Structure formats: C-alpha cells, structure tokens
Amino acid sequence: MRKLLGIFSLVVMACLAAGTPAVAQIVNENDPVFLRFPDLRKRYFGSSETKVAVHKFIAMPMPKQCVYFYVDVYSKPSMSDRDTREEALRTCRNNMQKYGPLGENYAVSCECRIVIGRDKYRLDPGELPTLGYAPLSLFYRDSAGRVTRVHGYTEFGLQFRPGESGPLTVYTPTGNRVCTGTISIPGAFSGNFSLNCPAARFTASGQLQYDQGQNPKDHTVGRGVTPNGGSVTMVIGLPSGAAQARYGSQ
Structure with a gap:
C-alpha cells in the first residue's frame, strides 16, 4: 500500500509540474525587442500615456516576428484588460491583411500574437526573436537578360537606422541559407549592401533606398550590380507578390 501511495504521489507531482506554466519574464528596456524598435522603447517606458495606462499590450506577427512591425495599445480609463x-x-x-499573402516567403503560418502584456512576456523565451526578420525577394538579371527570382526571408542584426552596419542572411521559405551579406546605413534614407549568393550563383553590391509606403508597407530596396555585368534588385519588407508586382520587371 505504501508503495502504491508513493507511486501515486509521484504521478500527481509530475502532473502538477507539467501543468504549471513557466514564470513570465518581466520586460526591460534593454531587451532585444525594444532595442530593435527605439520608438517603441521610448513610448513604452517614457511617455505619459503609458505611465497612466493600467493595461499595456504589444502584438507582433509571429513566429520570429515574421513581418517587421508591431502594434502597441495602452488602455484608456474605460478599457478593460481584455479590451486592450x-x-x-x-x-x-x-495590418496583416493589408500586407498581403506570405506563403512564398515563409513555409510556416505568420500570425499575430500577444508578445507583451501587463509588463511581462507572454511567449516562451525560445519563441522571442533576438534578431530582426522580414520577408525578402531577390531579382537577379544576368548579362544575357536571364532572370532568377528568390523569395524567402532575411535575418538581420540592425534596425535600418543612420550610422548602423551589420550582417544580413537570406533564407528560402523552408529555412535553407541562400545568401550572406552586409548592410551599412550611413544616411537617414539610404545605405549600401553586399551579397554573396552561392546557391543562386552571383555576388553583388549596391545602394539601399528606404521607401516609406502606407503602413505597414514601408520597405527597403537595394539595387546593385554583379562583377559580370548583371543587376540585382533586393526588396526587404514586402511579401513576394507585392515585390514581384512592383520590382520584378525592373
């Protein structure tokens, strides 16, 4: 009987442990998500609106913040926690509906989720992105006029702000690496890039230009050349369909 009771106790303890959610991590202004979005950091921690708000929630497209935008909502006196x-x-x-389909950029579904609520993270630590992510399309035209198109997503370690430079990696929708490169942003709305794409058989370098579209369709366009006389257009921040329609024939 004692043995049975002991086994039963162990089973109960295991079930309780399995059913206990992880303790939510309290947000900090130096966390990666706030460093990637300085405007969000300033508003969340420094504005009068947030200081009086009882409820605060931030939603982002996930996983890995698959589209580079966020939505932050701070409660007014009449708003409940659920309303916010x-x-x-x-x-x-x-915003996601305005953005357009992302099936050619990601093999997984990109959906809005609450990332922060009541000053705590609402996702497991492993789900929180530590770098920036965005849909990406590449249009490579060789010297003979043949066009190669690559649709997928990019991972980058910068916020596309003046004075920054950092690495950029291009992946297929299933996560296979296609290109590596660098980006530098010396000016407010322009920059430089370089790409090495063994899978697509080209290297390129060129100029970046920030295109401020109707939110959330702000995006960055890179136009460059290859050593053998080809041309490359790189579109960061638009789904493949919108990128193809606007830049695919250039």
Missing part, C-alpha cells in the same frame, strides 16, 4: 488585448490583436491582424 483584443484591440492589439485586431489592429495587428488588420
């Missing part, structure tokens, strides 16, 4: 949360998700989903 639902407004953040609703606004994020509306």
